Amino acid sequence: QVQLVESGGGLVQAGGSRGLSCAASVRTFSNVFMAWFRQAPGKEREFVAAVSWSGGSPYYADSVKGRFTISRDNAKNTVYLQMNSLKPEDSAVYYCAAATGYIGSTYRTAKSYPYWGQGTQVTVSS
Numbered sequence: 388q389v390q391l392v393e394s395g396g397g398l399v400q401a402g403g404s405r406g407l408s409c410a411a412s413v414r415t416f417s418n419v420f421m422a423w424f425r426q427a428p429g430k431e432r433e434f435v436a437a438v439s440w441s442g443g444s445p446y447y448a449d450s451v452k453g454r455f456t457i458s459r460d461n462a463k464n465t466v467y468l469q470m471n472s473l474k475p476e477d478s479a480v481y482y483c484a485a486a487t488g489y490i491g492s493t494y495r496t497a498k499s500y501p502y503w504g505q506g507t508q509v510t511v512s513s
Contacts, residue, residue, distance in 0.1 A: 422494060
């Protein structure tokens with residue numbers, strides 16, 4: 388069982404930066420594949436970024452590549468999402484997600500993650 392708690396959301400101006408954190412309650416965090424998704428009103432939940440258990444080879448959606456950075460600290464059971472050069476279209480509820488075991492190429496699919504946080508709102512004003 389994995390419990391996830393996000394923090395760091397809020398209001399930010401376009402062009403600004405915001406950092407999100409997701410603390411995981413799990414026996415062995417280093418075995419957990421972590422990701423961030425987001426969902427804007429009236430839209431489907433979409434993949435943002437993911438990172439493997441080792442922290443290497445992060446994956447990004449094309450829409451955030453070069454602006455967002457995902458990282459993890461296995462000693463703190465925490466995954467981070469640093470968001471720079473924010474745009475109004477980045478406004479959404481951001482969710483932390485976790486999967487134990489190997490999920491391969493399905494890391495962009497929300498259904499691959501059985502564990503989810505409650506979400507944190509990020510609003511980017513123009």
